Amino acid sequence: MPSSKKIPALSTSKAVTKEQRISFLRNMLMAREFDLAMQRLNRQGRAFGGVYSQTGNEATSVGSSSALGPNDVLFPMHRNIGGHFVFGQELDVLMKAFLARDGSLMRGTDGTGHYADPAKRIYGNISHLGAMIPVAAGFTMAAKLRGETCVAMTYIGDGGAQTGEFHEAMNFASVQKLPLILIIENNQYAYSSPNSIEFACKQLSDRALGYGCHGVTIDGTDVELVYDTCLDAVKRARKGDGPTIIETITMRMRGxxxxxxxxxxxxxxxxxxxxxxxxxxxxxxxxxxxVLKQSDIEDLRNEIIQSMRDAIDAVIDLPFPPAEEAFKNVFID
Ligand SMILES: Cc1ncc(C[n+]2csc(CCOP(=O)(O)OP(=O)(O)O)c2C)c(N)n1
Ligand SMILES: [Mg+2]
Structure with missing residues (x-):
């Protein structure tokens, strides 16, 4: 893409209040600063395992998850830290988990978002790409059988969208008219593979036609556009009109x-x-x-940076789990 390509103006949603705008901004800044903190900790040798930057994905993760209600569920992927904040996950709980400390949500055995916190209605990512889509579909099916309406939102990358489970889940969800929203975060690359060797259709949302569900492709860097699009999908899902595939176009800005x-x-x-x-x-x-003045935004950013420092200080000297922890929950006694 030529660097001279025009930069589009951001959308202004009619459905968004001033308070919501401030909340979008806060959660996007939280996501960005968390990301920067993890990058620094990784360089210092204090964050182990993979650190998957989500810079460029903040509008998608925050705008989409903000459209859900209190009874809905979030199944985030590895670049959706913004959604964890929207769903009220506490910063030090996340920091402890991402720094793989003893007693954290993943018991210190993993330093990414592979945790489930049912109380917060967050079911973190399954490592096998595509495998979370049928699980999210099944969650809504179970709720439907109990007579409840619960919208599930889940995410997949442009690479993960090429797995068999994507197809099985979207076909099943469409046939059953399940309240499932699938966000395809098209950040142009799956590891080193560009879109051109991943798929041959024009846009990934075109697949919706084949499943008989709704599908749309939007700018994934425009938070209010993402919010509005997801709000429509949530409304359709609650009415019983079935799933929506929303492809959000963005760019993976790091490796x-x-x-x-x-x-x-x-x-x-x-x-x-x-x-x-x-x-x-x-x-x-x-x-x-x-909505805010430049000085308010600087204050907000400084407050968030300080909260990152406090969370790191609270967690960094905690012990790692004992080695035996690795064998728990692997085999049934
Ligand atoms: C089924 C499966 N194959 C391969 C992997 C290894 N893997 C993890 S992330 C990734 C790239 C995913 O790219 P994409 O879906 O576009 O998401 P992105 O990382 O770009 O956000 C790969 C190949 C995996 N986790 N699961
Ligand atoms: Mg990708």
Whole structure:
């Protein structure tokens, strides 16, 4: 993509209040600062395993999950830290989990988002790409059988969208008219594979036609557009109109994880998407719309940075789990 390509103006939703705009901004900044903190901790040798940056994904993760209600459920993927914050997950709980400390949500055996917190209605990602879509569909099916309406929102990448389970789950959900929303985060790459060697259709939402469900492709860096699109999908799901596939176009701004130097990504592509930054553009948008002043935003950012430091301080000296922990929940006694 040429770096001279025009940068579109962000949307202003009619459904969004000033308080919601501030909440979008706060959660997007939380996501960004959490990401930066994890990158630094990784370089310092204090965050182990994969650190999967979600820079570029904040508008998708925050805008989409904000459209859900209190009885709904979130099945986030590895670049959706923003959704955890929207669903009220506490920062030090997340920091402890991502730093793999003893007694954390994953018992210190893993440093990504593979946790479930039923009280918060978050069911974190299954590592096998595609495998979470049938689980999310099944969750809504179970609720339906109990006579409840509960919308499930889950996510998959452009790479993960090429798995068999994607197809099985979306076909099943469409036949059963399940209240499932699948966000395909098309960030142009699956590890080092670009879209051109992943799929041959024009856009991934075109698949909805084949399943008989709704499908749409949108700019994934425009938080209020993502919110509005997801709100429509939530309304349809609650009415019994079945699932929606929403492809959100964005860019993975770093490597697959921090070990990857992403030298295979053309510089011009990154330069273009740098200008599309969802957080910087939303800050400018909120200032232009007089939601907050520049100084309020700086105060908000500083408060968030301080909360990251406090969370790291609270967790960093905690012990790692004992080695035996690795064998728990693997075999049935
Ligand atoms: C079934 C399966 N195959 C391979 C992997 C290894 N893997 C983890 S993430 C990833 C790339 C995924 O790319 P994409 O779905 O586009 O998501 P992104 O990382 O770009 O957000 C791969 C190959 C996996 N976890 N599961
Ligand atoms: Mg991808």
């Amino acid at each position: 697959h994880a921090e070990h990857d130097d992403f030298s295979y990504v053309p510089k011009s592509l990154l330069e273009h998407w740098q200008k599309m930054d969802p957080v910087d553009r939303y800050i400018a948008h909120c200032i232009a719309k007089k």
